[in-house]
Amino acid sequence: MTETALRSTSQPRRFSLDMRALSPFIALIVLMIAGALINPDFLTASNLLNVVTRSAFIAIIAVGATFVISGGGLDLSVGSMAALIAGAMILILNRAGGADASTLLLGMGAALVLGALCGLANGLIVTFGRIEPFIVTLGTMGIFRSLVIWLAAGGTITLRNADLRELYRPAYFGTVAGIPVPILVFLAAAAIGAILLYKTSFGRHVIAIGSNEDVARYSGVPIWRVRTLTYVIQGICVAIAVLVYVPRLGSATPTTGLLWELQAITAVVVGGTALRGGIGRIWGTVAGAVILELVANIMVLSNFVSEFLVGAVQGAIIIIAMLVQRSLQRGR
Amino acid sequence: MASLLHAENISKSFGPIEVLHDVSLDLRAGEVHAVIGENGAGKSTLMRILSGHLSPTEGTLTLDGRPVRFAGPVDAEAQGIVLVHQEILLAEDLTVAENVYLGREMKRFGFVDDRAMREATRAVLAELGTGIDPDIHVRDLSIADRQLVQIARALLVPHRVVAFDEPTAVLTPIEAESLFTIIRKLRAQGVAVLYISHRLNEVKAIADRVTVLRDGRLVANRDIEGLEPLEMARLMVGRDMSKLYPEKPATSSDEIVLTVRHFSVPGHVEDASFALRRGEILGFGGLIGAGRTELFEGLLGLRPGQGSIALRGSSVRFKDAREAMAAGIVYLSEDRKGKGLLLQQNLRVNLTLAALEKFVRGAVVNKAAEEAALDSAIRDFDIRARRKDMLAGQLSGGNQQKLLLAKMMLADPQIVIIDEPTRGVDIGTKQQIYTFIATLAEQGRSVIVISSEMQELIGLCHRVLVMRNGTIAGEVADSNLSEDAIVFLATGVHEERAAKIAAGHA
Numbered sequence: 001m002t003e004t005a006l007r008s009t010s011q012p013r014r015f016s017l018d019m020r021a022l023s024p025f026i027a028l029i030v031l032m033i034a035g036a037l038i039n040p041d042f043l044t045a046s047n048l049l050n051v052v053t054r055s056a057f058i059a060i061i062a063v064g065a066t067f068v069i070s071g072g073g074l075d076l077s078v079g080s081m082a083a084l085i086a087g088a089m090i091l092i093l094n095r096a097g098g099a100d101a102s103t104l105l106l107g108m109g110a111a112l113v114l115g116a117l118c119g120l121a122n123g124l125i126v127t128f129g130r131i132e133p134f135i136v137t138l139g140t141m142g143i144f145r146s147l148v149i150w151l152a153a154g155g156t157i158t159l160r161n162a163d164l165r166e167l168y169r170p171a172y173f174g175t176v177a178g179i180p181v182p183i184l185v186f187l188a189a190a191a192i193g194a195i196l197l198y199k200t201s202f203g204r205h206v207i208a209i210g211s212n213e214d215v216a217r218y219s220g221v222p223i224w225r226v227r228t229l230t231y232v233i234q235g236i237c238v239a240i241a242v243l244v245y246v247p248r249l250g251s252a253t254p255t256t257g258l259l260w261e262l263q264a265i266t267a268v269v270v271g272g273t274a275l276r277g278g279i280g281r282i283w284g285t286v287a288g289a290v291i292l293e294l295v296a297n298i299m300v301l302s303n304f305v306s307e308f309l310v311g312a313v314q315g316a317i318i319i320i321a322m323l324v325q326r327s328l329q330r331g332r
Numbered sequence: 333m334a335s336l337l338h339a340e341n342i343s344k345s346f347g348p349i350e351v352l353h354d355v356s357l358d359l360r361a362g363e364v365h366a367v368i369g370e371n372g373a374g375k376s377t378l379m380r381i382l383s384g385h386l387s388p389t390e391g392t393l394t395l396d397g398r399p400v401r402f403a404g405p406v407d408a409e410a411q412g413i414v415l416v417h418q419e420i421l422l423a424e425d426l427t428v429a430e431n432v433y434l435g436r437e438m439k440r441f442g443f444v445d446d447r448a449m450r451e452a453t454r455a456v457l458a459e460l461g462t463g464i465d466p467d468i469h470v471r472d473l474s475i476a477d478r479q480l481v482q483i484a485r486a487l488l489v490p491h492r493v494v495a496f497d498e499p500t501a502v503l504t505p506i507e508a509e510s511l512f513t514i515i516r517k518l519r520a521q522g523v524a525v526l527y528i529s530h531r532l533n534e535v536k537a538i539a540d541r542v543t544v545l546r547d548g549r550l551v552a553n554r555d556i557e558g559l560e561p562l563e564m565a566r567l568m569v570g571r572d573m574s575k576l577y578p579e580k581p582a583t584s585s586d587e588i589v590l591t592v593r594h595f596s597v598p599g600h601v602e603d604a605s606f607a608l609r610r611g612e613i614l615g616f617g618g619l620i621g622a623g624r625t626e627l628f629e630g631l632l633g634l635r636p637g638q639g640s641i642a643l644r645g646s647s648v649r650f651k652d653a654r655e656a657m658a659a660g661i662v663y664l665s666e667d668r669k670g671k672g673l674l675l676q677q678n679l680r681v682n683l684t685l686a687a688l689e690k691f692v693r694g695a696v697v698n699k700a701a702e703e704a705a706l707d708s709a710i711r712d713f714d715i716r717a718r719r720k721d722m723l724a725g726q727l728s729g730g731n732q733q734k735l736l737l738a739k740m741m742l743a744d745p746q747i748v749i750i751d752e753p754t755r756g757v758d759i760g761t762k763q764q765i766y767t768f769i770a771t772l773a774e775q776g777r778s779v780i781v782i783s784s785e786m787q788e789l790i791g792l793c794h795r796v797l798v799m800r801n802g803t804i805a806g807e808v809a810d811s812n813l814s815e816d817a818i819v820f821l822a823t824g825v826h827e828e829r830a831a832k833i834a835a836g837h838a
Binding site: 195 | 634663667675676677692
């Protein structure tokens with residue numbers, strides 16, 4: 001039943017593997033065609049650039065989530081973490097006062113450090129505490145969220161200095177060679193993520209741990225370090241997303257980043273990364289994030305479904321994506 | 333005697349690949365019929381066809397002289413044909429009785445009748461000659477007891493044909509012996525027993541007739557009378573197997589490379605001390621659960637343990653497998669699928685995982701160098717892979733073991749610890765692995781072989797240490813190396829009985 005049975009299944013499996021890698025891109029194309037049929041304004045450069053720009057936050061966060069999830073972990077705290085980092089960054093910028101580039105760099109640096117620290121906390125509790133990542137990040141999700149509410153005293157934290165806001169504005173609204181800055185940031189994050197995951201020994205170790213932690217341990221892979229680092233990468237990605245997000249509205253509220261964890265995890269799963277770990281697809285994740293925003297955009301343009309139901313549709317997408325993954329696996 | 337279940341000219345294809353070709357088998361009431369063959373010979377496929385899990389592409393099955401076609405395993409079971417699976421398929425958190433009746437619970441007034449099931453389970457288990465408590469959770473049972481529960485579950489339905497798929501793979505000689513008692517009892521009741529095994533001594537001891545398969549074809553159908561294990565091996569492999577073990581290399585020196593003193597692993601090993609010489613093949617024998625695996629996992633930092641370890645005279649202590657590897661010691665787990673290889677990843681990823689830093693150029697992994705390493709591993713270790721990009725899980729057991737060996741040898745270790753080197757490995761590959769182990773010793777490396785196969789320890793090792801209940805019970809070497817001596821040390825039972833158990837005739 002070993003050699004023989006496998007021989008028979010090798011053909012379909014190969015086929016389904018390809019399907020798994022390709023399906024997010026096929027879905028993307030199908031959505032584009034659907035959008036074009038529904039509304040002629042859909043396939044305009046300005047609308048598409050707008051969609052991709054709006055997807056940038058989730059895409060950047062989801063690149064980090066690809067590391068955590070393909071390493072067999074999960075991070076539910078990303079939305080609250082984004083709110084906390086945004087709030088803290090604005091408070092630091094307000095405190096520093098000046099409207100110059102150095103102030104801005106200080107704030108941005110602080111955001112990145114805070115993101116890395118939040119991720120480090122998640123990672124250390126998961127590894128050293130030997131607690132399920134689901135529970136750990138559910139806990140830190142609550143902690144980060146109430147910290148930002150406390151910092152904002154229940155209200156809104158606003159970037160007060162108008163000059164500083166003007167200086168920071170291009171980080172979201174600016175373009176380089178006609179391409180919006182958030183898109184460039186998100187492509188850069190995805191490219192670096194892809195190199196890290198596919199080309200380095202760290203990336204190989206992430207996949208190994210997600211595939212089978214015992215095998216990795218018996219092979220001498222430094223499990224705790226690698227696993228903790230995936231959460232740190234997730235934290236840094238959240239911070240990068242916040243860097244692009246803050247100039248958009250110039251404020252952080254208790255509802256900032258609400259349900260971003262749902263969207264980030266959905267993007268990752270839609271992209272073909274296995275929720276049980278062992279398979280990671282950075283570019284699939286990118287496609288997944290764009291798909292989510294495309295669906296929202298089509299809903300707005302079409303009037304079929306109320307745009308207030310965007311969250312429900314995204315929730316449905318993750319369930320459908322899991323069903324598709326499951327049926328592809330069964331085909332093996 | 334009349335034929336009970338008869339398979340005639342059975343062929344089975346999966347897509348374009350034919351895994352069984354024109355195989356006939358005749359199963360009579362009151363006989364034990366062994367089916368032997370290498371991995372991939374089609375034994376399990378045949379077994380699954382006979383028990384209704386698969387339907388044949390060509391050929392017919394007849395039961396009591398009437399042609400039958402099973403809709404599925406449930407249908408086959410209804411007609412009295414049950415299969416005892418190789419893997420233990422029980423819910424660990426349920427009790428023995430709950431497992432035995434899982435999916436067919438006894439009911440009383442619409443509620444589950446625990447008392448009746450408990451009593452019925454107790455009766456079935458007693459019939460099997462065991463006093464396992466029906467209320468105990470399966471999690472708390474030994475592997476051997478779990479298998480008994482599984483057999484009890486299978487025998488609960490009215491049965492005329494019972495098929496055992498490699499039932500002794502996880503059993504110690506003594507546990508296997510009680511299984512044989514059960515099988516003989518079934519035979520005496522007129523049940524036809526189909527028995528698949530790798531262990532030819534066992535087949536010799538228990539079977540009445542033997543069917544040999546090779547590459548999906550029927551090679552022989554013989555009475556056990558006058559059929560010796562060596563001849564069975566020759567039929568299975570298709571060539572002479574009298575030289576299964578290589579000459580023991582005369583490389584064992586006086587130079588001690590590893591000294592372990594008073595090493596304990598809580599709950600598993602007490603106060604173990606031994607020394608390993610350069611160029612030596614040192615065997616570790618004993619029953620499953622004697623603490624052999626745990627001792628070495630403790631030594632390599634894979635589980636907590638205390639005691640002193642000296643590597644070439646200097647004291648060491650390993651925090652994890654990485655440190656042990658850096659010091660030149662590798663451990664190949666007995667649990668190849670669970671701890672040795674990433675089954676869902678391809679061969680290249682598996683090969684280089686333990687020594688990945690050797691393939692890093694700058695900051696990135698050099699895929700070309702990895703591919704080159706894979707090419708030479710496939711050549712040097714004779715890994716038979718249909719495609720280079722296939723997944724490790726798709727390799728046969730023997731090829732997985734070769735891949736695991738290749739993977740660990742990339743770390744260029746001086747001490748190689750191999751736990752159950754040939755478990756689930758076909759006989760042709762066994763020979764290759766033995767030769768490879770001897771070569772390691774010739775190169776001046778030291779090898780520790782942990783094995784439950786006594787023949788293997790005797791044929792391969794310079795010295796054998798035998799463990800019993802977490803302690804090292806004794807050492808046998810050179811001319812004293814015999815199955816009797818090992819069984820005696822492993823079990824502590826009287827020597828005469830040990831000799832019988834060793835021969836498989838207790």
